[in-house]
Amino acid sequence: MPGTFEPLPGGGASVALDDVEISIIRSLAVQLLELIGPGPAEDTPADPLAELFAEGPSEPPSDPVLKRLFPDAYRDPETPGNPQEAAEQRAHSAEFRRYTENDLRAGKRENALAVIHSLNALTPGEGGLAVLELAPAESQRWLGALNDLRLAVGSRLEITDEDDTDDFYRLPDEDPRKPMVMAYLWLGGLQETLVSTLMP
Template sequence: MRKWSRKNSLSGLKLRSEMDAREANVLRSLVGAVSGLLTERADSAPDDDLAALTGLRTGNTNPPDDPRLHRLLPDFHRSEPGSPDADRADLNSALRGLHEQEIIDAKLAAGAVVLETVPASGGKVQLTPEQADAWLHALTDVRLTLGTVLEIDADTPDHLDPDDPRAASLDVYHWLTWMQDSLLQALAP
């Protein structure tokens, strides 16, 4: 992939890059996998009679069991140990039920922008600033998911032994990080 560049045109700012077919395939596959996880989560929301009557959508009230989804859809409220609301699991349940579906919708929409703008067989990519924002959100979600699988933390080395089964995935993680950083640099005035 080439570094992102910015181009001002009569129709406004455009951000441009180019990726080969293999890169496009990897990115499309990763975004598709994250979108699949989120869609499964949204589809698992229980039917709610009140929601059916009012038209208000509700989501799951329990946090996801899958660590990847839990990283993408964390708890809304974290109380300090010993505080009066330390045992307020009902607050998280209520907030999750009210807002999780719209958060998933936003994440799916961002992923859809990436899938719509990455040529399936590689090639030139041109984005508006709004599409670039969607890319940044989708890349964050993919990186969070992959980082959870790889158990990336502050002690994770930049490179793993080539025989380590995680080495290739860590290289992809670093590529996504570079892509996201390059896009941010291109967006900055």
């Protein structure tokens, strides 16, 4: 069935995609790569240890999408509390971010690149559909990338809770958010069916 992941014998998953679907996923993955940015040692490729020992940022990103992709590990309490406790949480969060964000960014870059490479290797078949077949490890990369893409689109739509999506089903066609909403819902369907193929 087009647009739905199905399990492959022996593990992995497959999905039939048309040119428009391929173009949408590829475009979103490229935009995600641009947003995440290069690794910390991109300007010193001759030094293989530079990235290994590079510290990440200590402040949360200002872009709402990046904030969603790289949230604080320790969040301030939602209700006003002890200012000292809030300051300690911010300090712990900054320390955690400094030592983990580079690796998180690298993983998200690798997942997005894996999606782009696998889409670039597709050739259209019968009815203009191309069948993408993923090995188990590739399926995991796709799952990570689909999750990131959905979070990115959801952030742009200012979705903070899954209940926020109920109103989107009733958007009129002339609403400028409609294409992005359709992409968000479609990515969610892809993600859900891919998860089901990976369950034992």
